[in-house]
Protein backbone atom coordinates (compact mmCIF):
# COMPACT_ATOMS: atom_id res chain seq x y z
CA UNK A 805 0.00 0.00 0.00
CA UNK A 806 1.23 3.53 -0.84
CA UNK A 807 2.22 5.68 2.19
CA UNK A 808 -0.39 8.36 1.29
CA UNK A 809 -3.21 5.85 1.68
CA UNK A 810 -4.77 5.43 5.12
CA UNK A 811 -6.58 2.18 4.35
CA UNK A 812 -7.83 0.16 1.42
CA UNK A 813 -11.62 0.25 1.04
CA UNK A 814 -11.99 -2.00 -2.00
CA UNK A 815 -9.39 -4.43 -3.30
CA UNK A 816 -8.80 -5.39 -6.93
CA UNK A 817 -10.83 -8.51 -6.29
CA UNK A 818 -13.75 -6.51 -4.79
CA UNK A 819 -13.70 -4.22 -7.84
CA UNK A 820 -13.65 -7.13 -10.27
CA UNK A 821 -16.58 -8.79 -8.50
CA UNK A 822 -18.68 -5.63 -8.45
CA UNK A 823 -18.15 -5.05 -12.19
CA UNK A 824 -19.24 -8.65 -12.78
CA UNK A 825 -22.37 -8.25 -10.62
CA UNK A 826 -23.46 -4.98 -12.22
CA UNK A 827 -22.51 -6.08 -15.75
CA UNK A 828 -24.63 -9.20 -15.40
CA UNK A 829 -27.64 -7.20 -14.20
CA UNK A 830 -27.22 -4.58 -16.95
CA UNK A 831 -26.97 -7.32 -19.59
CA UNK A 832 -30.43 -8.50 -18.55
CA UNK A 833 -31.97 -5.04 -18.22
CA UNK A 834 -30.51 -3.72 -21.49
CA UNK A 835 -30.79 -6.83 -23.68
CA UNK A 836 -32.14 -5.65 -27.09
CA UNK A 837 -31.96 -1.97 -26.07
CA UNK A 838 -28.62 -1.15 -27.70
CA UNK A 839 -27.75 1.28 -24.89
CA UNK A 840 -25.45 4.25 -25.31
CA UNK A 841 -23.09 3.85 -22.39
CA UNK A 842 -21.62 7.20 -21.41
CA UNK A 843 -18.39 7.35 -19.46
CA UNK A 844 -18.01 10.51 -17.39
CA UNK A 845 -14.33 11.38 -17.73
CA UNK A 846 -11.95 11.19 -16.22
CA UNK A 847 -12.89 9.44 -12.98
CA UNK A 848 -15.12 6.72 -14.46
CA UNK A 849 -12.69 5.52 -17.12
CA UNK A 850 -11.34 2.44 -15.31
CA UNK A 851 -14.72 1.33 -13.99
CA UNK A 852 -16.39 1.82 -17.38
CA UNK A 853 -13.84 -0.30 -19.24
CA UNK A 854 -14.22 -3.12 -16.73
CA UNK A 855 -18.01 -2.82 -16.68
CA UNK A 856 -18.63 -2.98 -20.45
CA UNK A 857 -16.46 -6.10 -20.66
CA UNK A 858 -19.00 -7.75 -18.36
CA UNK A 859 -21.95 -6.66 -20.53
CA UNK A 860 -22.59 -9.41 -23.02
CA UNK A 861 -25.03 -7.46 -25.24
CA UNK A 862 -24.81 -5.03 -28.19
CA UNK A 863 -24.04 -1.52 -26.94
CA UNK A 864 -22.26 1.67 -27.94
CA UNK A 865 -19.91 3.79 -25.86
CA UNK A 866 -19.19 7.49 -25.75
CA UNK A 867 -17.34 9.89 -23.48
CA UNK A 868 -18.11 13.19 -21.87
CA UNK A 869 -15.54 15.12 -19.87
CA UNK A 870 -16.98 17.22 -17.06
CA UNK A 871 -15.20 18.61 -14.06
CA UNK A 872 -16.18 20.38 -10.87
CA UNK A 873 -13.44 19.58 -8.36
CA UNK A 874 -10.37 21.14 -9.96
CA UNK A 875 -7.42 20.13 -7.82
CA UNK A 876 -9.22 20.11 -4.46
CA UNK A 877 -11.37 17.77 -2.36
CA UNK A 878 -14.41 20.07 -2.27
CA UNK A 879 -16.79 20.59 -5.20
CA UNK A 880 -16.50 24.05 -6.73
CA UNK A 881 -20.27 23.96 -7.25
CA UNK A 882 -19.82 24.74 -10.92
CA UNK A 883 -19.88 21.87 -13.43
CA UNK A 884 -17.98 22.55 -16.65
CA UNK A 885 -18.14 20.54 -19.88
CA UNK A 886 -14.61 19.98 -21.15
CA UNK A 887 -15.61 17.54 -23.90
CA UNK A 888 -19.10 16.82 -25.19
CA UNK A 889 -20.46 13.57 -26.64
CA UNK A 890 -19.83 12.64 -30.28
CA UNK A 891 -23.11 10.72 -30.49
CA UNK A 892 -26.68 12.03 -30.47
CA UNK A 893 -28.68 10.80 -27.47
CA UNK A 894 -32.02 11.58 -29.16
CA UNK A 895 -34.38 8.63 -28.54
CA UNK A 896 -31.51 6.50 -27.19
CA UNK A 897 -31.45 4.42 -24.04
CA UNK A 898 -28.65 6.12 -22.17
CA UNK A 899 -26.68 4.63 -19.32
CA UNK A 900 -24.40 7.10 -17.53
CA UNK A 901 -21.42 5.46 -15.85
CA UNK A 902 -19.85 7.32 -12.93
CA UNK A 903 -17.13 6.50 -10.44
CA UNK A 904 -18.78 8.30 -7.52
CA UNK A 905 -21.89 10.30 -6.68
CA UNK A 906 -20.91 12.76 -3.96
CA UNK A 907 -22.80 16.09 -3.76
CA UNK A 908 -24.75 14.96 -6.86
CA UNK A 909 -24.02 18.20 -8.73
CA UNK A 910 -22.28 16.52 -11.68
CA UNK A 911 -25.08 14.05 -12.28
CA UNK A 912 -27.84 16.52 -11.67
CA UNK A 913 -26.29 18.73 -14.35
CA UNK A 914 -25.83 15.84 -16.78
CA UNK A 915 -29.34 14.46 -16.29
CA UNK A 916 -30.83 17.86 -17.01
CA UNK A 917 -28.71 18.29 -20.12
CA UNK A 918 -29.49 14.84 -21.56
CA UNK A 919 -33.20 15.31 -20.87
CA UNK A 920 -33.22 18.47 -22.97
CA UNK A 921 -31.60 16.42 -25.75
CA UNK A 922 -34.57 14.02 -25.54
CA UNK A 923 -32.99 10.71 -24.67
CA UNK A 924 -35.53 7.87 -24.57
CA UNK A 925 -34.38 6.75 -21.13
CA UNK A 926 -31.56 7.82 -18.82
CA UNK A 927 -30.19 5.69 -16.01
CA UNK A 928 -27.17 5.98 -13.80
CA UNK A 929 -24.69 3.29 -12.83
CA UNK A 930 -22.16 4.37 -10.22
CA UNK A 931 -19.34 2.43 -8.67
CA UNK A 932 -19.70 4.34 -5.39
CA UNK A 933 -22.41 6.32 -3.66
CA UNK A 934 -21.42 8.80 -0.92
CA UNK A 935 -24.88 9.65 0.35
CA UNK A 936 -23.79 11.69 3.38
CA UNK A 937 -22.63 14.58 1.22
CA UNK A 938 -25.57 14.85 -1.17
CA UNK A 939 -26.89 18.36 -1.83
CA UNK A 940 -28.81 17.62 -5.07
CA UNK A 941 -31.69 15.22 -5.40
CA UNK A 942 -30.16 12.50 -7.58
CA UNK A 943 -30.39 8.76 -7.16
CA UNK A 944 -28.33 6.18 -9.00
CA UNK A 945 -30.18 3.20 -10.46
CA UNK A 946 -27.24 0.81 -10.14
CA UNK A 947 -24.79 1.13 -7.25
CA UNK A 948 -21.58 -0.80 -6.61
CA UNK A 949 -20.79 0.28 -3.06
CA UNK A 950 -21.99 2.75 -0.47
CA UNK A 951 -19.01 4.70 0.89
CA UNK A 952 -18.46 6.76 4.06
CA UNK A 953 -17.87 10.51 4.03
CA UNK A 954 -14.12 10.31 3.38
CA UNK A 955 -12.06 11.32 0.38
CA UNK A 956 -11.26 8.24 -1.69
CA UNK A 957 -8.74 7.77 -4.49
CA UNK A 958 -7.61 5.08 -6.92
CA UNK A 959 -9.18 3.09 -9.77
CA UNK A 960 -9.82 6.32 -11.70
CA UNK A 961 -10.40 8.69 -8.78
CA UNK A 962 -7.86 11.41 -8.15
CA UNK A 963 -6.62 13.99 -5.75
CA UNK A 964 -5.01 16.85 -7.74
CA UNK A 965 -4.87 14.46 -10.76
CA UNK A 966 -2.80 11.83 -8.93
CA UNK A 967 -3.59 8.29 -7.70
CA UNK A 968 -5.95 7.45 -10.61
CA UNK A 969 -3.74 4.49 -11.54
CA UNK A 970 -3.96 2.69 -8.18
CA UNK A 971 -5.58 -0.71 -8.87
CA UNK A 972 -7.61 -0.48 -5.62
CA UNK A 973 -9.71 2.21 -3.89
CA UNK A 974 -8.32 3.68 -0.72
CA UNK A 975 -8.97 6.49 1.74
CA UNK A 976 -6.45 9.29 1.30
CA UNK A 977 -4.69 10.41 4.48
CA UNK A 978 -6.24 13.79 5.40
CA UNK A 979 -2.78 15.32 6.00
CA UNK A 980 -2.15 15.04 2.25
CA UNK A 981 -4.85 17.61 1.47
CA UNK A 982 -5.33 19.53 4.73
CA UNK A 983 -3.80 23.03 4.88
CA UNK A 984 -3.34 23.02 1.08
Ligand SMILES: O=P(O)(O)OC[C@H]1O[C@H](OP(=O)(O)OP(=O)(O)O)[C@H](O)[C@@H]1O
Nearest residue numbers: 845846847871872873906907908909910
Ligand atom coordinates in the same frame (compact mmCIF):
# COMPACT_ATOMS: atom_id res chain seq x y z
O1 LIG B 1 -21.34 14.35 -7.02
P1 LIG B 1 -20.26 15.38 -7.23
O2 LIG B 1 -19.99 16.18 -5.98
O3 LIG B 1 -20.50 16.24 -8.42
O4 LIG B 1 -18.88 14.58 -7.43
C1 LIG B 1 -18.72 13.50 -8.29
C2 LIG B 1 -17.90 13.83 -9.49
O5 LIG B 1 -16.67 14.46 -9.12
C3 LIG B 1 -15.56 13.74 -9.65
O6 LIG B 1 -15.19 14.26 -10.90
P2 LIG B 1 -14.28 15.59 -11.05
O7 LIG B 1 -15.17 16.76 -11.24
O8 LIG B 1 -13.30 15.64 -9.93
O9 LIG B 1 -13.51 15.31 -12.41
P3 LIG B 1 -12.66 14.02 -12.81
O10 LIG B 1 -13.64 12.88 -12.97
O11 LIG B 1 -12.01 14.39 -14.09
O12 LIG B 1 -11.69 13.74 -11.69
C4 LIG B 1 -16.10 12.34 -9.82
O13 LIG B 1 -15.38 11.64 -10.82
C5 LIG B 1 -17.54 12.57 -10.24
O14 LIG B 1 -17.65 12.78 -11.62
Ligand code: HPA
Nearest residue numbers: 906954955956957961962
Ligand atom coordinates in the same frame (compact mmCIF):
# COMPACT_ATOMS: atom_id res chain seq x y z
O1 HPA C 1 -14.09 11.07 -2.63
C1 HPA C 1 -13.76 11.50 -3.76
N1 HPA C 1 -12.55 11.20 -4.30
C2 HPA C 1 -12.15 11.66 -5.53
N2 HPA C 1 -12.92 12.43 -6.29
C3 HPA C 1 -14.13 12.76 -5.82
N3 HPA C 1 -15.08 13.53 -6.39
C4 HPA C 1 -16.09 13.57 -5.54
N4 HPA C 1 -15.83 12.84 -4.42
C5 HPA C 1 -14.59 12.32 -4.57
Ligand SMILES: [Mg+2]
Nearest residue numbers: 844845846847
Ligand atom coordinates in the same frame (compact mmCIF):
# COMPACT_ATOMS: atom_id res chain seq x y z
MG1 LIG D 1 -15.67 12.62 -12.62
